[in-house]
Amino acid sequence: MNDQVKDQSRSIRRHHVERLKNARRRFWGRDLSGERKHLSMVVDTPCPCSCFMCGNPRRRWRKKTIQERRHEAIVKEDFNPGL
Known part of the structure; x- marks a missing residue:
């Protein structure tokens, strides 16, 4: 792997870690913010x-997640537009 590509990958990964820490x-x-280990x-x-x-509802109750139901x-709706 090219050194420049490797450095960019590392910087992008570090950027996303910092972004997630802030979010x-x-x-x-x-x-x-004061607890580095937990953050x-x-x-x-x-x-x-x-x-x-x-936890995941599929594992506990064999139910679908909200995203899957939506x-x-x-x-x-797409397959039955008039019903």
Whole structure:
């Protein structure tokens, strides 16, 4: 890999990490700006746990996510426009 491309990839990755730190500074119900360890954790894993309230509904109750239900409604509307 070219050194210039490698340096750009690294700088882009660092840019996105900083962007996510700024965006997720107020996650987990508190301000994480003073807690470097937790702020770094929230960049990689924004969901603090996998309990029934935070976890994926497909895994817990075999239900579809909100995004999947919206997509199905749009597709159904497209295929049956008069109904």
